[in-house]
Amino acid sequence: MLALLILVLLINKSSSHFLHDSGASEDSSSFPSIITPRHVRIQHTDVTTHSDIVIDTYTPHFSWQLGDEFDDEGDLVRGVKQVGYHILVHADVSNQVMWDSGYVHSSSSAHILYAGALLTSDTRYSATIKYFTVQRESQWYKAHFRTALFSLTDWSGEWIGSNGINMNQLRTVINISNTIRAATAYISGIGYYQLYIEGQLIDKSRRLDVGWTTYQQRTLYTSYDLTDVFNATGPIGIGIVLGQGWYNRQQWAIGLGARTELSDQYGPPRVLMQLNLNYTDDTSQSVVTDSSWLGREGEHRYDSVYMGTTMDLRVVRSCWSCANFTDPYPLWINASILPSPVNFTAGGHLSLQTMDPIRIGPDALHIATSGRSGLVTGVNGVSVTDGGVIKPISKDSVNGQVFDLGQNFAGWCKLTSLKAAKSTIIQLRYAELRYSSGENGIDFKGLYYENLQSIAVMDTVILNGTGNETFEPLFTYHGFRYLLVNGYDNIDKDDVECYNAHSETTLIGNFTSSSVVLNQIQHNILWSQLSNSMSLPTDCPQRNERRGWMGDAALSIDEVLYNFDYVNFYLNFLTMIADNQTPDGAVSDTVPFTVGTSPADPNWGTAYATITWYMYEHTGDRTIIEKYYVGIQAWIDCLTGKYVQTGLANMYYNYGDWAAVQQTKNASLVSSYAFLQDVHTFINMSEILNRTDNVEKYTRLYQRLADEFHRVFYNTAVSGYTDGSQTANILALALPNVVPASLRTTVLSSLINSILATGYFTGGIVSIAALYPLLSNEGYHDLALKLALSTSYPSYGYMFHNDIQNATTTWEQWNTLPTQAGSSLNHHMFNSIGAWFYQYLAGIQLNALNTIKIHPRIPYDANLLNHIEAEVVTIKGAVRAKWTRLSVESVSLSVTIPNNVDAIVSFDALIKNGRCMKLICDDEVFWMREVMDNELRMLKNVHGVSELTENQSTGTISIRVASGKYTFIAYWQ
Structure with missing residues (x-):
């Protein structure tokens, strides 16, 4: 027994020196005295789901979650806070210490910026991380990463293909002369490519690679760690299959309004590859694409993203990428050197594809x-x-x-x-x-x-x-x-x-309810979002479009980030927006710019600011704002220049409140709405970056615009804006400080009366994104729920409750069937309601992961909805909220707050003009209203719970909670 006690003490004493490798299990529940950094991220990429992380920056940042801590009884500890961390970065081969942060006294566990010696191109590194809490010191956690080719001078080789034949299979044979220490391939095949080694497809789930870009401005390349593949000496065959993809003139020109002047720059497929081999004797070798490679037209005779594939299996050559392959027919000819797709003289880039690839099968969704x-x-x-x-x-x-x-x-x-x-x-x-x-x-x-x-x-x-x-x-x-x-x-x-x-992505959100209608909407949202996440956010997957429409991306971004880990995906899209931005600050309706106009319709161009802002809201990474700040300002200044010429009264662009049941008669209001919204968002960004000069400048601009918006669009004859349409009143009410306080109740009543009179929402994709939050914030949450639960036309529910087809994805139009049957049955521009599911029905508001808010809006009518359960796995850990209506007067709310963050948990009145009378936490009453003096007094201290407050106007009760799990019951009368 004594020996066992000594062993336990030794383990506890030395636990801080244990090395937890990224490939090991993270489940420490059986060792509650040991804590470990969890879900370590390098540049937003989770090492748990990515075994080979490649970065293209000299200064990566690191994030991690804190492991759970348990007390002596095995119960989860609340209020776990980090007090410090220590990060080491080593070069793997030389074991040179590149950065030793030393002990850093800090509570920050996200986006810790590397501050060591300059990283070098094509090099493998490891990051070793530990953190400290008040009571514990974690194990070390080791994660590996490697660098891309940082400069064009690091590249050798040529783009190869053929202008003469449809050369879509290329091969070469190399000789491995020694034992391999590391083998790294860098490859860009456009439109698409697949890489084979000795007859085996490398990365079998990977498809439609590389991602679609404006190739002359930025062409992407990918990288593979092939060390385990080259595990023997001797000859090795390498093969590459090429596809037309988006580097195809027909692909660009096939749709009405396509920009054929840009498609003229494109042509036959081509590939650039560099294989760097490092041997154990410290020698190295590079294998590159050049005219010595042999090529032919393979069995896929034709391929088109739009038109499909034609494949002739009669000409299949078995193991054509093997070293010992011989072809009885003289089909193979030397590849030609083709020009690079990138216009380097105009500032073009050959860049690492940092977003995940398109995949199929289990590897596509974690x-x-x-x-x-x-x-x-x-x-x-x-x-x-x-x-x-x-x-x-x-x-x-x-x-x-x-x-x-x-x-x-x-x-x-x-x-x-x-x-x-x-x-x-x-x-x-x-x-x-x-x-x-x-x-x-x-x-x-x-x-x-x-x-x-x-x-x-x-x-x-x-x-x-x-x-x-x-x-x-x-x-x-x-x-x-x-x-x-x-x-x-x-x-x-x-x-x-x-x-x-x-x-590829990770499902980080889960939302379910007691309503089959809401659950089907959530299902349709998930599927339509995945269907349109194809290296960039497309509008639809079935017809001759599939463009990167900015309006669709802006409207769904908040919902996307609640459901999926698509941070790198949208960072890539933001970079593409920046690439397409013209010197006058204009951005385009589509990215790459294929159809539409430039400058974009403001409700499409808003994607630049809106995506950037929500990326910050969901990650807390202010460097995202820093990276795109200047470009966003240039876009707003571009719009300001257009506004000076027209005023808000004549600021109509192209689309208005697209796909509306009833379009507002003055669509300039719709364009103006996006303009004001972007200015307001930019003010918030400027405050985050402490740019007081721009805060002052654009606050003055916003106030001038707000005054003008009301002056030119308010119509006393209808007690609302323009024609009194739902769209006009929703957008006016959604903008801060536009509707004067003295008129707000009047305009809101006009909107509510219109909805009640028609029985449905009459707007389109722009106004519906603002509608649901507006109704919930203004005390009409029950009405918002009734609209969301509707199954009659027009509604989300009608999409799967009609006589033609029960939708399993979101439609393009409210009336896609039967009167608009030429439209898409799989669109994501109406998916904005999904963010309302999380933020208002479940009440999860992330707030840049500073102080999270849990504030579910629960209907007065208990028959509308009686149960919600939601979860969002953030970079700091899982946030969970589950509420169940126990009776007309009571509700149970369970929450989970991740370590190293606090939350404000709020309880809305269950009864109109009601007051909360009692709060229970984990089966114990900790607060009861003192009827005599009406003071908010805690009857019992609950560990992790503090700062009880009450909003006198709404009756909402709020408490601050530390990390941990809680179950509350609130009673109202």
């Missing part, structure tokens, strides 16, 4: 949430956590074999076990919808292609006749729910496997 992983009962569709592989739920025959996947999504289908004669042609067609009936009431039920506009959406394969063949299309994707197979009548459902493709 799960960080602890809540429900499957579908909620009653919700139609497929769970987002089902591994990215979708199987048909039914099969029937209409002009071929039709498979229903049960879910609208973006991706493609693979056919297996194909047994037919050589030269058999099989075609796959995709659609979101089936006809319910043809002309004269004839039951047709064929696929509906009208909303595909001018593209074919067809994958074609020509079989080799060898039996048991497999076909999976390359370098394309489709938006669909239904698959039609022509030319082959013997496909079983088990031989169809479809892939949900999207930019």
